[in-house]
Amino acid sequence: MTDTSSCQSPAIDDPSLSADEARQRILDSISSIAHAEMVPVRNALGRILAADVIAPYDVPAHDNSAMDGYAIRFDSLSAEGETALAVVGSAFAGNAFSGMVGKGQAVRIMTGAVLPAGADTVIVQEVTRVDGSTVFIPAGQKQGQNTRRAGEDLARNSVALPAGKRVGPAELGLIASLGIAELSVRRRLRVAFFSTGDELASIGSPLAPGEVYDSNRYTLYGLLTRLGADIIDLGVVPDRPDALEATLREAAGMADAIITTGGVSVGEADFVREILARLGEIRFWKLKIKPGRPMAFGKIGDAWLFGLPGNPVAVMVNYAQFALDALLRLSGVDPLPVRPLLTAQAANAIKKQPGRREYLRGTVTQVDGCWQVRTMSHQGSGILRSMSEANCLVVLPEACGGILPGENVQVQLFDGLY
Ligand code: AMP
Ligand code: MG
Numbered sequence: 001m002t003d004t005s006s007c008q009s010p011a012i013d014d015p016s017l018s019a020d021e022a023r024q025r026i027l028d029s030i031s032s033i034a035h036a037e038m039v040p041v042r043n044a045l046g047r048i049l050a051a052d053v054i055a056p057y058d059v060p061a062h063d064n065s066a067m068d069g070y071a072i073r074f075d076s077l078s079a080e081g082e083t084a085l086a087v088v089g090s091a092f093a094g095n096a097f098s099g100m101v102g103k104g105q106a107v108r109i110m111t112g113a114v115l116p117a118g119a120d121t122v123i124v125q126e127v128t129r130v131d132g133s134t135v136f137i138p139a140g141q142k143q144g145q146n147t148r149r150a151g152e153d154l155a156r157n158s159v160a161l162p163a164g165k166r167v168g169p170a171e172l173g174l175i176a177s178l179g180i181a182e183l184s185v186r187r188r189l190r191v192a193f194f195s196t197g198d199e200l201a202s203i204g205s206p207l208a209p210g211e212v213y214d215s216n217r218y219t220l221y222g223l224l225t226r227l228g229a230d231i232i233d234l235g236v237v238p239d240r241p242d243a244l245e246a247t248l249r250e251a252a253g254m255a256d257a258i259i260t261t262g263g264v265s266v267g268e269a270d271f272v273r274e275i276l277a278r279l280g281e282i283r284f285w286k287l288k289i290k291p292g293r294p295m296a297f298g299k300i301g302d303a304w305l306f307g308l309p310g311n312p313v314a315v316m317v318n319y320a321q322f323a324l325d326a327l328l329r330l331s332g333v334d335p336l337p338v339r340p341l342l343t344a345q346a347a348n349a350i351k352k353q354p355g356r357r358e359y360l361r362g363t364v365t366q367v368d369g370c371w372q373v374r375t376m377s378h379q380g381s382g383i384l385r386s387m388s389e390a391n392c393l394v395v396l397p398e399a400c401g402g403i404l405p406g407e408n409v410q411v412q413l414f415d416g417l418y
Helices: 018-029 169-177 216-227 239-255 269-279 313-329 384-388
Strands: 015-016 036-040 069-072 084-090 105-109 122-124 129-131 136-138 157-162 182-186 189-198 230-237 258-262 281-287 294-300 303-308 342-345 357-368 370-375 392-396 408-413
Touching: 015 018, 018 069, 018 281, 018 294, 018 313, 069 136, 157 169, 189 239, 216 230, 216 258, 216 313, 230 239, 239 258, 239 269, 239 294, 239 303, 239 357, 258 313, 269 281, 269 294, 269 303, 281 303, 294 313, 303 313, 313 357, 313 384, 342 392, 357 384, 357 408, 370 392, 370 408
Parallel strands: 015 281, 084 105, 189 230, 189 258, 258 303, 342 370
Antiparallel strands: 036 182, 069 105, 069 122, 084 136, 129 136, 281 294, 294 303, 342 408, 357 370, 357 392, 392 408
């Protein structure tokens, strides 16, 4: 038995829980793994910063030109009409002008070149006229224009990136722009997973009557690899108490989180519940959702357990609604309080019973500048093809009793989820 306070109260199972309550309880239970490691900058892609990245320099390091043109002193310009200035040199990115720009003088300057001493303003070359070594500047310039100030992107010693940030392409560039070659990131999450079910066959072996190929482990492989986890695939476990117990013990010994599929629906749940109760602290929930009603959540040893239903679509729905943000929090990221939703107009009628939240697979497109969503005609929770054809989930709230064509609905895009 472990840390009962980190699981939920009350101690008895909740007969029926809303999606929001379940999500909140899960997120409230979990905090991030503490371990960090140093990695070279490129290897940090997709990883979570374990510490703030502090700017060791001003970025940019010097005042510089934002345009190709002429660096001048603003007080050289006459208030009205054209000003003629003597071009006394040039400044290139990486090759500064070493002299001083005096009154009545200009320096030819390229984008990114250090602003020469004395100059405070850059005139874009397109508005100028050149005659020999004289440049003519029209009226109407503004002091400081077309310049970038030292430290305007990042001031020295300021927090360039906060701990908990996931490193993407922009962050890689930013870290490199600070001259940082190595940084501290959280170690990867270790997630173990397995499928349960006597009816499951593994690919490569022929299907016996009544068997189905185990697809959930492949879906989970994809989801968890995308998430950047170190995955531990424990295969297919038959619906036998000794096998299930042994696999759960093995998983808990090596993973931060365990994801199982199947075995939590009515009828199957009884022996699973008994084993889990013995091994750890687990809640079974009947969620007020469709698909994905039965689910288990809790802890075995130090590992968090997500017991997802067996239906392939329910696996993906429950992963996105309950496991994804929990795994992000565990890996050191603070998830958004709610997943972003898009408002779209329903292209078709949708039947629904009030009292539960429903997630329907749909395709969202833009029609005449408005987002429109059409639900797939087959919504059976075993129909995985529809998950591939869809690009979003239509999320219908508990109270909704059905949707008419043209009504607005909320849509969760697959981008960023799967
Ligand atoms: P269960 O939640 O175990 O009752 O399973 C519900 C349905 O999902 C059954 O039709 C199972 O055959 C199917 N199912 C369970 N696990 C898998 C799996 N790993 N791959 C494909 N189908 C599965
Ligand atoms: Mg089963």
